[in-house]
Ligand code: ADP
Ligand code: ZN
């Protein structure tokens with residue numbers, strides 16, 4: 007075997023063989039080549055990697071096969087994988103193999119060749135040019151012109167209904183028209199929830215570029231479908247890839263445009279394995295693609311949102327103040343008239359345990375009488391519970407941080423997830439002595455039944471009974487259930503739609519004229535410093551659902567029931583003023599030294615006992631004193647996680663923070679070895695696993 011090759015394979019996290027392995031082959035293969043290799047007693051998929059293989063005293067095993075029917079994965083793809091592995095503290099092989107379609111692992115060279123021979127829907131280059139001639143708005147024209155004249159990255163800050171999707175379509179269209187091989191990647195947070203987007207892209211591009219030109223990539227697809235899409239993108243037949251976060255790793259040899267729609271959405275952060283942010287990787291990828299490109303056309307990236315993440319907003323401040331992104335603004339709604347009027351109901355003035363205030367109920371009844379629809383929206387995301395007093399303003403603040411301490415049911419303690427400060431839950435309110443202290447924003451189960459009961463005496467204009475429908479994770483488990491339920495809403499068969507954040511996203515409901523947030527307060531007082539940002543985004547997005555029809559927009563309303571109507575978040579919401587909200591939040595973050603003014607990582611440990619999980623973290627922290635850059639990071643004490651025990655496994659976490667991203671990165675990289683070594687200490691006996699989450703979304 008005259009040639010030795012470096013090959014990355016899927017290896018378990020933290021195993022000793024984290025780097026590439028060496029194999030022999032009869033011919034040299036370029037980096038990026040897909041191969042099958044023996045690993046122990048199995049045979050597995052691998053990717054030939056860059057760099058010379060390490061000298062080895064072990065016997066070098068030969069490759070089982072080279073999948074030479076496939077072109078190699080290009081340098082930009084490898085660079086992205088390499089960066090993601092390094093940045094998110096995982097093995098290259100793990101990231102590389104997770105980024106490939108699962109079915110590729112199972113296919114032999116011969117099967118693959120057969121798969122590749124299948125015709126994939128001919129492209130009719132001579133099809134009639136059905137270029138859509140939408141008359142673009144002034145703002146759309148400006149945004150597009152600025153995009154075309156600069157390198158970016160870009161943040162498209164556009165109200166709901168301002169025509170952002172149309173801008174994406176236009177940018178893709180002009181790219182594909184001027185460059186006959188260019189490819190575009192369009193990412194959405196949850197493609198299952200946005201079949202409308204896929205339909206819009208297919209409708210626009212299939213007539214011109216053929217049915218094979220648009221492919222999807224998301225976890226709802228079967229393995230054969232995913233392989234088919236992947237091969238089409240890798241081979242260049244697919245000109246447009248629409249996908250969820252996983253699509254950021256799609257192999258697209260001629261990638262020239264990346265769009266990240268709803269860029270603030272938490273779903274862009276992977277929550278297991280390599281915990282990458284697909285949005286952040288998209289920005290990195292565009293720069294890498296541009297740098298490694300063989301032509302002069304840059305690969306541009308556009309992040310779009312009506313309520314950008316504070317990170318992206320901060321990056322898009324004026325260049326003179328240090329901003330790196332170009333902000334494109336589209337403040338006006340197209341054809342949809344004004345944004346809904348915001349009405350705040352002070353729940354402090356209502357009778358205790360009121361779920362629906364009489365005012366809101368009356369407003370919903372009015373809608374029913376007029377044959378319009380309402381949407382009742384529950385913000386039930388699992389916030390770690392914070393305690394509040396029933397009769398005064400006391401909340402379980404941390405005396406040492408600008409954070410709220412979390413109520414831990416198991417040992418009835420209050421713990422700060424930032425600094426670790428803990429105390430038993432007080433018997434009575436420390437401020438006023440009231441014994442009634444309870445978690446903020448208790449759940450409202452069976453809300454829709456309750457509402458249906460309240461509305462039962464009413465009749466629709468056609469004389470039929472009022473229909474209340476619920477859409478949430480439970481009601482949409484079955485395949486196709488969501489689509490069926492949404493279709494019902496669109497036909498007008500439903501009068502009131504009740505649901506979680508799921509219904510607030512992206513759907514174009516024409517007949518909804520009232521949107522109500524029932525219990526948003528849990529997010530105002532949360533241990534998670536990003537909770538207000540998410541609440542604001544959700545409320546703005548939910549409000550954007552109302553009055554999309556111009557004829558109705560004047561009468562459309564957004565109702566918010568809160569015990570804190572004076573909160574600045576609601577003042578900004580009232581004005582639909584995201585910049586004001588962002589400015590106040592960023593100022594708070596700056597003073598408190600929170601992201602984007604600092605950089606964080608969480609180390610999470612799981613063990614048989616809470617002591618072992620914490621001991622592991624504490625030991626690793628103590629042993630960090632010689633690690634490079636330790637003087638530029640702060641290691642906080644280990645604390646139990648918000649959800650402390652899952653399936654009898656105890657979980658603890660530790661926050662690592664630094665004002666410098668580079669310092670944090672260097673520290674984490676060197677600290678990995680310490681963590682690995684700590685695992686074998688007697689105090690850490692019972693530790694099951696640990697992992698690092700860089701740029702965590704919640705602490
Ligand atoms: P966003 O993505 O910002 O919420 P969309 O792109 O979905 O907005 O646009 C909202 C609605 O306005 C859609 O029904 C879309 O077809 C329509 N629309 C967008 N741009 C235009 C335009 N230039 N002229 C007329 N209608 C438009
Ligand atoms: Zn009190």
Ligand code: ZN
Pocket residue numbers: 404405406407409422423424425426427
């Ligand atoms: Zn604290």
